[in-house]
Amino acid sequence: MNEQELTPHFEELKRVLKDKVDDERIMNELKKYVNEFHVTPQAAIRGILRKFGALEESPFRSSSSLVKKIGELTGSEASVDLLVRAIFVEKKDITVKGSPKTIISGLIGDETGTASFTVWEGKNVEMEKGSVYWLRSAYAKMWNEKVQINIGARGGVEKAEGMRVDVPDRSISMESSEAKIGEIAGGMGNVTVTGRIISAEERNVTVKGEPKTVYSGMIADDTGKIQYSAWNDFGLKEGETVRIKNAYIRSWKGIPQLNMGDRCEVSRVDDTFGNDIADTVNTKKIGDIVRTGGGLDINVVGTVVDMRRGSGLIERCPECNRSIINGECQAHGRVEPVMDLRMKLTLDDGTGAISAIINRELTERLTGVTLGMAEGLAKARGSMEPVERELAKTMLIRRLSLTGNVMSDDYGPMMIVRAAEVVKEDVTAEAEKLLSEVEASL
């Protein structure tokens, strides 16, 4: 598992260990347990807590967990118990680096409001909509000014037999607001969108031993595009324009997706988009991406303000392609490394900053430094560092236009760049613009 995949587990540990152990140590311990000892994340968390003497102080399902209502949550709760009714539940099998993992997500509510939730270790958890549950030792986070509830390896879900929770209808229907696709962000809950189907496909999958069909594809309006998926066949066809009511937004690594659940309604509508459909790439302000979390085929234009560690000449494991150090792979031990060239840049456009991972081909094209040249330079100097410096020299303070998919985690948005070009600055125009701004302010 890489750092991004370990992040939810790291967050769990950090909540308990933050005063005792520094972040880097926690992450290193977690990596060691999961990637070297090959234990499950839950076992790793218990092992690490025990190692630092924190297991006794914060037992699993601590009786000291506060009981709160959804409306009382501030988004900073580290351990809280909630009695809730499940409004929408989706169990999803995902694959993380070849190993299966099951998460449960959806919407829960009580008398005071609704919130989206995720059970991160959902394999042995059963939840169904309409039923009432105790969520034990949950933690809450704020996302887009909304509270999100998480149940990690230390938390639990218990069916609350005989308990009754009323969720005002008003608070549910209020969740489904009309949204432009380009403005959709993770944690928005339910939305209604109008767009044109630009691709549609069917896939057969197996869920709990039962064959099922997933209907998925891409839908776009004049502001952006988003992936959709449904278990029910809404008969969506490429080229038609539809209004999708009560779809549920879920983010996968920061990329929002439209889930069409049982409450979803589809109607065919007249196409008003014409040629304005955002079938192609959207240029966005980085500040907006920071807010929405991510998306597909996004273009940003900004200035390279930093080249981060891990740029330049790197070694990769020939088995798993992970970047490795000194020929030692965390999963495969000592290997004959394959050399590669890449850049991790920080791009800033004045509204925010984004990390950008740039592959060998684009690095060579942007900098004029080829992998062969980089290897030659490293050999001549007896170190790989001069390569990084050489790349940094050509890239820093350059203006770039970058296109790719943007994911995000706790460290912010990150683009996997698939197209990049240097933006030629029109110095005269820039100067004139600046001058007119100065004059306007006088």
Ligand SMILES: [Zn+2]
């Ligand atoms: Zn490997």
